[in-house]
Amino acid sequence: MSAKFRTKEEMSQIYNRHVNTVYRVCFMYMKNRHDTEDMVQNTFIRLMKDGTVFLSHEHEKAWLIRTATNLCKDHFRHWWSQTVGMDMAVNKAVEQPFNTDGNFQMIMALPPKYKTALYLYYYEGYSTVEIARMLGKKESTVRSHLHKARKLLKMEMEGEQNEA
Numbered sequence: 389m390s391a392k393f394r395t396k397e398e399m400s401q402i403y404n405r406h407v408n409t410v411y412r413v414c415f416m417y418m419k420n421r422h423d424t425e426d427m428v429q430n431t432f433i434r435l436m437k438d439g440t441v442f443l444s445h446e447h448e449k450a451w452l453i454r455t456a457t458n459l460c461k462d463h464f465r466h467w468w469s470q471t472v473g474m475d476m477a478v479n480k481a482v483e484q485p486f487n488t489d490g491n492f493q494m495i496m497a498l499p500p501k502y503k504t505a506l507y508l509y510y511y512e513g514y515s516t517v518e519i520a521r522m523l524g525k526k527e528s529t530v531r532s533h534l535h536k537a538r539k540l541l542k543m544e545m546e547g548e549q550n551e552a
Contacts, residue, residue, distance in 0.1 A: 394436065403432055406449050409512060410456050416496060416503055417460035427463065431456040453512075454522045457504060494544050495537075502537035505530050 394402070407428065414427040434455050442448040492511075495503050504523065508514045516534065520527040 393439075399432070399436060402435065402448060402452075405445060406452050407432075409449060410452050412511070413453050413456045413504075413507070414460055416507055417457070417464070417500065419496070423463075427456060427460050430459050434459070450518065450522045453508070454524070457523065461500070491541075494541055497544075498537055498540060502533050502540065505533040506537040506541075509534055 410428050410431050411424060414431070415421075415424045418424040418427055431452060435452065440451060442451065495506055498506065505519055508519045508522070509516070514522070516527050516530045519525075520530045523530070
């Protein structure tokens with residue numbers, strides 16, 4: 389496939405359409421504003437270098453979500469992330485530029501494979517078929533992750549009710 393160079397105007401339109409979604413996806417992984425902003429920037433830099441021709445705005449969004457997810461996962465596979473423990477990191481306040489509720493906080497505490505599926509399903513409105521395509525997983529795996537995530541959230545919510 390030959391590279392399709394995007395104009396500044398095209399890049400600006402794509403950015404404006406999807407930056408909030410990409411930010412939220414990255415924030416799920418990075419959990420702080422600064423790293424999230426880096427991953428969002430890296431996602432759009434990747435878009436500038438990529439020649440993918442999008443068939444629709446949804447195709448665009450799916451590509452960006454998958455790219456952002458992969459970049460965030462790659463970040464944690466990097467040697468620095470593996471050799472520098474959290475106990476050595478400076479404690480920073482987590483800034484959240486978008487409104488969250490208690491349910492969202494519980495979702496954020498889930499393991500990545502569960503929270504990604506749950507977030508895309510409930511907060512972005514994707515079907516399990518679309519999520520499977522985006523993440524390169526089998527549909528049954530996505531449904532399994534959703535089932536397990538719901539189960540974990542239910543246990544968490546029941547635990548909170550018993551404490552009250």
